[in-house]
Amino acid sequence: MMQQELERIRQEALERLKEAQVPEAVEKVRVEVLGKRGTLTDILKGMKDVAAEERPKVGQMVNDARTAIEEAIKVAQAKMEEKILTERLAREQIDVTLPGKTLPLGHLHPNTVALKELEDIFIGMGYEVMEGPEIEKDYYNFEALNIPADHPAKDEQDTFYINGDILLRTQTSSTQIHAMEAGRMPIRMIAPGRVYRSDAVDATHSPTFHQVEGLVVDEGITFADLKGTLEEFSKALFGEETRVRFRPHHFPFTEPSAEMDVSCFKCGGKGCGFCKGEGWIEILGCGMVHPHVLEMSGIDPKKYTGFAFGVGLERIALLKYGIDDMRLLYENDTRFLEQF
Amino acid sequence: MNTVLSWIKQYVPDLNCTDQEYNDRMTLSGTKVEKHTRLDKNLEKIVVGRILKIDKHPDADKLIVCRVQVVGEEKDLAVDKKDIIGLDETDGTVQIVTGATNVHEGDVIPVVLAGGHVAAGFDHKPNGEHVLQKPEEGFAIKAGKLRGLDSNGMLCSVEEMGASREQYPDAPEDGIYIIRPDKETGAFPAIGSDAVAYMGLRDTVFEYEITSNRVDCYSVLGIAREVAATFDLPFHAPDTSAFANGGAGDPAQQGEGKVEDYVSVEVKDEDLCSRYCARVCTDIHIEESPKWMRERLAAAGIRPINNLVDIINYVMLEYGQPMHAFDLDTVAGHKIIVRRAADGDKFVTLDGQEREMDGDVLMICDAEKEIGIAGIMGGENSMITDNVKTVLFEAATFHGANIRKSAKRIGLRTDASGLFEKGLDPANAEAAIDRACALMQELRCGKVVPGTIDVKVPLKEPVRIPFDAQEINTFLGTDYREEEMLSIFKKLELQFDEAKKEVIVPSFRQDLKAMCDLAEEVARFTGYDNIPTTLPKSSATIGGITKRMQVENVARDIARGYGFSEAMTYSFESPKTLDKLLIPEGAKEREVIRIANPLGEDFSVMRTTPLNGMLTSLSTNYNRRNKDARLFELAAVYLPKQLPLTELPEEKKCWTLGMYGEGDFFAMKGVVESFLNKCGVKGEINWQNDGDIPFCHPGRQARILMRTGKDSSTAIGLVGEVHPLILKNYEIGERAYVAVIDIDAIVPLVHFEPHYTGIARFPAMLRDIALLVPKSMTAGEIGKIIKKQGGRFLENFRLFDVYEGAQIEEGFKSLAYNLTFRNKERTLEEAEVNEAMDKVIDALEDKDVKLRGQ
Structure with a gap:
């Protein structure tokens, strides 16, 4: 009798669970069958009326029924959850082509973008980055660089003077002298910074611009080292396929001196409008530090040699990023800056 | 320095190369060719002709019809007879109709034949003006009819031949060039011969960039000497x-x-x-x-x-x-x-x-x-x-x-x-x-x-330079033989004193003084390209940037993260900018360094504040209708230690931020706080409004002070809303905000090295309080009281609401704080927190602060 009842409860519960559509229905079965006043619980309560020798057997049956119903509830719940999830996922479909949400990031100045590239290349080669004063003594800007008082090069550079002795530096080369006077050997440094020349503002001139100076001084530094270093630099900056060309030139503070061209990075050197048909683009000036310059800065030219180079940062930025008017660099129109 | 190639060839007669070859080789040996221009560019089929007969054009008053002899003796002809369009074989003439007014029968003139080319042409304007046109490709001359009559060419002016009356002073203004007989022989050039060659235009002008050390190359002979050495050819100077x-x-x-x-x-x-x-x-x-x-x-x-x-x-x-x-x-x-x-x-x-x-x-x-x-x-x-x-x-x-x-x-x-x-x-x-x-x-x-x-005065003894081939090779990184070097010196007219091993420099080479100069001569004529490329073999060095540059990089990162783009402005400006910024007389910023020879008054003083550059840039953006401009700049201001300048001034690096559009004072302040936080700046920072920043709104400005001792602090910058009068001066039509941080003041305060402090394992206790605060009292003051009275278990506190308005008593504002208490060693007792809160509230009440809702 009890066994039949048990079987009926079990069958009915399984049936109901099978048909349940919503989680509430499953829960209802659980409460009505397994809950404190559930039908199965009631049967357990009736165990005291069962003969003692029967009890283990009946107990076993009740437990079996319970386990079976609990299993069925789990299955039903899992099925239910899966169904809910499927529905939710379907409901939550979005249009992935709508625009993304961004925080408006700011942009670096093209000069800085170019400078960071240069700095990274030279730091990788073991160069320290140094700075020197923009308002400078005549001595550091000219005399110590082999440009004495009456030298024509002094006129060429259209210097802004504060007074007879103090000026706005016309070249970052002045920082070379500070580095050499500090006297810690070997020297491998670059010095970026602002320089000044009294050029009126137009598309290709600005009275303020930026240079990056480089200096290496050590025992046994050769012109071949200068060439190799700047070739590596050019490949890193303009691409592995870049070729370089050194042309003799003159700077008072280096000897031999050279100007370096790189193969045109627009046409690869075939000649195009960008390189004015030359196939080459002038990038920087360089040379072996003049022994007299070393000597003036307290370095023994018999023991040490060195090379130096100077790059115009704006020139690199203009060339690399295709900017056609230098004035844009100092207007700070956000529509311009946001392109870098 | 410009010269024609034929002149160079007078001294280097064996020179035989194309213009481009000459251009390249001279450039690579150090005489840089800026450009070269063929004088006969676009000049084709131009011969010497003679006008045999001139008739009036029957149908045009201003035109004449010329029979021009363009064929003379066979051997002289520059253009084959069969290529001459409209040629009358009987008398070797062509018919040319022209408007020229300066020609006569018998004149010998340059003639461009039909099918030929000239370099330029006159555009005859209706008002009688003649405007010279010189297109890149020149002008083609075609056979045609002028008012019904055949015209098979054109009589040329010097301008049409790409030249000018500056070069040919004997040419008439606005007329055909009339060739004169040779002064000595009285002969004319042969009819039908090349008129371009006759006029000396079969030549190329080379324009050189001569470096200041090579005074000798500001002369044709100097360049010719370089040419001879470059091409390894004999050099013949004029015999005087x-x-x-x-x-x-x-x-x-x-x-x-x-x-x-x-x-x-x-x-x-x-x-x-x-x-x-x-x-x-x-x-x-x-x-x-x-x-x-x-x-x-x-x-x-x-x-x-x-x-x-x-x-x-x-x-x-x-x-x-x-x-x-x-x-x-x-x-x-x-x-x-x-x-x-x-x-x-x-x-x-x-x-x-x-x-x-x-x-x-x-x-x-x-x-x-x-x-x-x-x-x-x-x-x-x-x-x-x-x-x-x-x-x-x-x-x-x-x-x-x-x-x-x-x-x-x-x-x-x-x-x-x-x-x-x-x-x-x-x-x-x-x-x-x-x-x-x-x-x-x-x-x-x-x-x-x-x-x-x-x-x-007695001429200087020639300079003698000790010569050691090995030394030069070591310097260049090359391996040239001594004889190679000596042969280069010989080409350059440097003598060699075998006994003393000295190179003797001729007086015209004033630039040669030392070994490095000789090394350059060797490098130039063996070719810079032939020097190997190596990397310095010297001891390794560790590269890197200075601490100040690291701080600047943090500033750049933070600024970009908050949407600020980097600007660059001039370091010199007009002294009037100080008035524009309402900087009072006698202020430190008025002590400016003046440039003795500026480009103009507008660029005459070195800036002592970065504000003008920033506001000018904001103004540019505002006036170009750019919405929401946010800019920053990292650049120096120049502060003299005394005036007039006797020693170098302080160049103080400033991080300047400016913005208009979205955002307010606190948005700007937040950028600065993030920066200080990222730099690991520790210690007490006070935001103090003393109303002393002239270019800022008096109620919306703060100096940023870093406490350094009991009664001392150091200024590290400022933040504020731009004063409305200054917005007007700069024509900015909405509120703008600025901040200036003194990078050099920040550098010593920076701690980039992170330091781990352990995550608390015991629970915190949170308390919120809402305060009614007299309007004159600042959140900064409240914060100080909370901090001081909160006791050792107060971990932190946060202002989470500020409210002024309808429900608040007149003269007060509501500030709501959230306080966190924690003991790192054990769980806090309720009573301990209550005690701390009571102390905080008591201290606040002493300052007329009330708890809200009481």
Whole structure:
């Protein structure tokens, strides 16, 4: 009798669970069958009326029924959850082509973008980055660089003077002298910074611009080292396929001196409008530090040699990023800056 | 420096290369070719023709019909007869219809045949104006009909042939170029021959960039010497040996007596004139100089004048030595005195201008008066006229720097002064004056008087440079043999003293002084390209940036994260910007460094505040209708330690931020806080409004102070809303905010190294309080009280709401705080927190702060 009842409860519960559509229905079965006043619980309560020798057997049956119903509830719940999830996922479909949400990031100045590239290349080669004063003594800007008082090069550079002795530096080369006077050997440094020349503002001139100076001084530094270093630099900056060309030139503070061209990075050197048909683009000036310059800065030219180079940062930025008017660099129109 | 290639070939006759080859090889050996232009560009099928007959055009008043003979003897013809369109074989003529008004029957002229090409053409405007058009591809000349009559070519002007009347002074203004017979032979060029060649246009002009150390290359001979060395060819300088040491060449063309009979020279200021050579020519015959000389001068951009003037200019180009010619009959006492001017001397130069001298200007004088400014320009009073009988030539060496200064002072820079100021070789003066005398005879311009007056300080001994091939190889990183190097030196006319192992430098190579200079010569002529490429083998170094640069990089990162883009502005500005920024008189920012020679008042002082650059940039954006501009700049301001400047000023690096559009004071403050946080700046920072920032809203400004001691603090920057008056000055139509951080003040406070402090394991207790605070009291003050009274378990506190309005008592505002208490060692007792809260509330109530809702 009890066994039949048990079987009926079990069958009915399984049936109901099978048909349940919503989680509430499953829960209802659980409460009505397994809950404190559930039908199965009631049967357990009736165990005291069962003969003692029967009890283990009946107990076993009740437990079996319970386990079976609990299993069925789990299955039903899992099925239910899966169904809910499927529905939710379907409901939550979005249009992935709508625009993304961004925080408006700011942009670096093209000069800085170019400078960071240069700095990274030279730091990788073991160069320290140094700075020197923009308002400078005549001595550091000219005399110590082999440009004495009456030298024509002094006129060429259209210097802004504060007074007879103090000026706005016309070249970052002045920082070379500070580095050499500090006297810690070997020297491998670059010095970026602002320089000044009294050029009126137009598309290709600005009275303020930026240079990056480089200096290496050590025992046994050769012109071949200068060439190799700047070739590596050019490949890193303009691409592995870049070729370089050194042309003799003159700077008072280096000897031999050279100007370096790189193969045109627009046409690869075939000649195009960008390189004015030359196939080459002038990038920087360089040379072996003049022994007299070393000597003036307290370095023994018999023991040490060195090379130096100077790059115009704006020139690199203009060339690399295709900017056609230098004035844009100092207007700070956000529509311009946001392109870098 | 411009020269035609044919002139170079006169001294390097074996030179045989294309223009491009010449361009490249010269550039790579150090004589950089800026550009080269073929003079016969776009000139095709242009021959010498003769007008046999001119008829009026039956249907056009302004046109004439010419029968032009363009075929002469077969051997002379530049264009094959069968290629001449419209040729009448019987008389070798073509018919050309033209509007030219200056031609006559019998005239010999350049003719472009149909199917040919000219470089330029005149556009005849209806108002009668003729505008020269010179398109890149020139103009094609086609056979056609003009008002019904065949026209098979065009008579040419010099302009149409790509030249100008500057080069051909004998060409008419706005007319056909009429070819004249040769002066000597009276013959015309052959009919049908190449008119382009006849006019000297089968040539290329090369324009060089000469570096300042190579004074010798500001001359055709100097460049030719480089050409010879570059191409390894023999070099032939003009032969002036018959005129050396006072020689006077052809006896039939010598003047009477000796030079000393004509003139004497005294140099009073030897420091400014190391050599003065004088020679005299008599029986001067002024006429046009020969065609070849005119053409060479013209191609170099010098207008031919007459034989005498042209010789001086020609020698200046050829030798790089300026000369001067005086009419000896105007030289009082036939005496030349070289001396400094007196301050305030007035002098009228050749160009008719009166100029004022000072005591540093060197003058050429005669026995009575000044007759020329040395090295710059001669005087009107001794000017050569067409009636000159006897000429005194001067070839001198003046002090370069002095000439440069003098030219600047009197505001007169000439071709001559441009050369002198480079510092010329005294040996060249004598060579040049002899060459001029040789040309005087060659051109039959005058008779040369024997003898040279040569007043000079002793010439310098030649420079000797010890030579060691190994040393040069070590310096260059090369492996050249000694003989290779010596052969290069030989090409450059450097001698070698075998015994002493010294290179002896000729006087014209003033740039060669030391081993490194010889190394450059070796490198140039073996080719920079042939030097190997290596990397320095020296000891490894660790690269990196300075701490200040690291701080700047943090500033850049933070700024970008908050949407600020990097600006760059000028370091110099107008002194008026200080007024624009309402900086009061006597403020430190008013102590500005002035540039002695600025580009203009607007760029005349070094900035002491970065605000003007920033506000100008914001204004630019605002006026271009850019929404929401956010900019930052990392740049220096320049603060003198004293004025006038005797030592270098402080260059203080500032991080300046500016914005308008979205955002407010607290948005700007938040950027600064993030920056300080990222830099690991520890310690107490006070945001203090003393109302002393003149360019900021008085109620919305703060100085940022870092507490350094009990009663001391250091200013690290400021933040504020821009004062409405200043917004108006900069034409910014909405609120704008700025912040300025002193990077140099931040650097010592920075801690980039992170330090871990352990995550609390015991729970925190949170308390919220809402306060009614008198309006005059700042959140900063409340914060200080909370911090001080909160006790050792107060971990942190946060202001989460500020409210002023309807429900709040007049004169008060509501501030709500969230306080977190925690003990790191154990769980806190409720009572401990209550005790701390009571202390906080008591202290606040002492300051008239009420708890809200009580």
